[in-house]
Each structure stands twice: as C-alpha cells, then as structure tokens.
Amino acid sequence: xxxxxxxxxxxxxxxxxxxxxxxxxxxxxxxxxxxxxxxxxxxxxxxxxxxxxxxxxxxxxxxxxxxxxxxxxxxxxxxxxxxxxxxxxxxxxxxxxxxxxxxxxxxxxxxxxxxxxxxxxxxxxxxxxxxxxxxxxxxxxxxxxxxxxxxxxxxxxxxxxxxxxxxxxxxxxxxxxxxxxxxxxxxxxxxxxxxxxxxxxxxxxxxxxxxxxxxxxxxxxxxxxxxxxxxxxxxxxxxxxxxxxxxxxxxxxxxxxxxxxxxxxx
Numbered sequence: 001x002x003x004x005x006x007x008x009x010x011x012x013x014x015x016x017x018x019x020x021x022x023x024x025x026x027x028x029x030x031x032x033x034x035x036x037x038x039x040x041x042x043x044x045x046x047x048x049x050x051x052x053x054x055x056x057x058x059x060x061x062x063x064x065x066x067x068x069x070x071x072x073x074x075x076x077x078x079x080x081x082x083x084x085x086x087x088x089x090x091x092x093x094x095x096x097x098x099x100x101x102x103x104x105x106x107x108x109x110x111x112x113x114x115x116x117x118x119x120x121x122x123x124x125x126x127x128x129x130x131x132x133x134x135x136x137x138x139x140x141x142x143x144x145x146x147x148x149x150x151x152x153x154x155x156x157x158x159x160x161x162x163x164x165x166x167x168x169x170x171x172x173x174x175x176x177x178x179x180x181x182x183x184x185x186x187x188x189x190x191x192x193x194x195x196x197x198x199x200x201x202x203x204x205x206x207x208x209x210x211x212x213x214x215x216x217x218x219x220x221x222x223x224x225x226x227x228x229x230x231x232x233x234x235x236x237x238x239x240x241x242x243x244x245x246x247x248x249x250x251x252x253x254x255x256x257x258x259x260x261x262x263x264x265x266x
Contacts, residue, residue, distance in 0.1 A: 036207065037142035048232070069153065072129035073206075074169070081118075083194075
C-alpha cells in the first residue's frame with residue numbers, strides 16, 4: 001500500500017512507483033533471500049533511448065514506455081572435483097597394399113584405458129531469477145545491496161527458488177567439466193565412460209541487474225524491449241525495416257512500382 005495515498009500496490013514487486021501518485025514504494029522482504037549485491041545503472045534514460053532508436057532503425061523512443069527495472073539473478077561460484085574413466089586414442093599410420101599392388105598409408109587408432117581426477121573452479125555462473133531475464137553473464141562489477149537503490153525502480157521478486165537455480169548452475173557447467181576431463185585424457189581422440197562430479201565448495205548470492213524495460217508502438221503494433229542498464233545492449237523482437245516505412249515514402253514506392261509495371265507491359 002502506498003504510504004502517501006494508500007493506493008493498493010502489487011505485492012509481487014519488491015519495489016515500484018505508486019500507480020496513482022508516482023510515490024516510490026519499497027516493500028519489506030518476507031521469507032525470501034535478501035539480495036546481496038546490485039549492479040548500478042551506468043546507462044541513463046537518454047542513452048537507453050538512443051540505443052533503442054539505433055537498434056530499431058527508427059525513432060521509436062518518443063512513443064516508448066520505458067521504466068527503470070532491477071531484475072533478480074542468482075550468481076554462483078562452484079568448485080568441482082571430477083573423477084572420470086574412459087579411453088585415450090592415439091593415431092598411427094600403417095602401410096597397406098591394395099589388390100593392384102599400390103601401397104597407401106591407412107590411419108589407425110590405438111586405444112588405452114584412461115582415468116583421472118580433474119578439479120575446476122567456475123566463477124560468476126549466472127542463473128536468471130525471473131523468466132524475463134535472458135542474460136547468462138554478469139555484466140559489470142557489483143556493489144553491496146542497500147534498500148535505497150530500489151527507490152523509484154521497479155523490482156520483481158524472484159520466481160526461481162535458490163535450490164532450483166543451483167541445479168541449473170550445475171547443469172550449465174557440465175559441458176565444461178566434460179571438456180576438462182577430455183583435455184586431461186589427451187591423445188588424438190578420447191572417450192568418457194564415467195564422469196562423477198562432487199562440489200568441494202559452493203557459494204551463491206542474489207544479485208539485482210539493471211535494465212530499462214518497456215514497449216513502443218510502431219505501425220499499429222506493440223513491441224517489447226529491454227535495454228541493459230550496464231552495457232546498453234538492446235534485446236527484443238525487432239521490426240523489419242519495412243515496418244517503419246510509412247506516409248509519403250510508401251506512396252512514392254507504389255508510384256515507382258506502377259511505372260515499372262507499365263513499362264514492362266509495353
């Protein structure tokens with residue numbers, strides 16, 4: 001509830017502005033995990049508007065609804081210890097003679113058993129805390145979380161719980177763990193029959209990432225977008241250049257097309 005006008009607000013948002021009087025609202029944390037860090041905004045509204053226009057190849061920022069938003073993400077540091085078993089293949093060449101008596105070199109592979117233990121550390125493994133967050137990397141250095149960062153910024157609560165996020169983080173590093181094991185096997189080729197990974201250390205935190213989010217109207221259609229508040233990268237479904245051709249330019253193109261058709265028909 002707004003502390004100024006008592007208008008009801010959305011409990012799914014950790015922070016927002018009152019829909020009636022625009023008063024910044026920061027709600028109390030319930031039983032959820034408290035954010036540990038924030039990536040501050042480095043891209044202001046003007047730069048975000050410029051990036052949006054450049055990305056859309058049209059001036060759409062004037063008709064855009066844009067708001068500052070912090071999106072939650074889980075960031076993990078994982079220290080893995082992996083025991084593997086497999087085979088190492090080393091190529092060699094053997095001379096063979098065909099039915100016409102011609103000799104050629106044929107590549108063969110000598111296979112030997114291989115096993116070992118590989119340790120790896122993966123830092124800043126990022127898992128989105130909400131469905132709308134598409135990034136898979138931490139965009140910039142963080143600062144310790146303070147509630148005042150949320151004032152006037154819309155911040156949804158996370159919908160991906162920490163245990164589920166940790167499972168996703170472990171899944172995301174599995175290909176890199178297998179690649180490290182194959183590199184340890186060596187040789188010209190390698191096969192892994194068994195890969196068992198344990199975690200010597202796990203450290204995780206909830207981080208708030210800055211975005212400018214919203215929609216714009218172009219040729220009667222509404223387009224959604226996000227602008228990374230740290231890097232200025234724009235994401236969304238981009239209209240084709242043809243979607244931005246309106247008014248006199250379209251008329252001119254139709255006139256030229258009609259003239260061409262007349263000339264061809266003669």
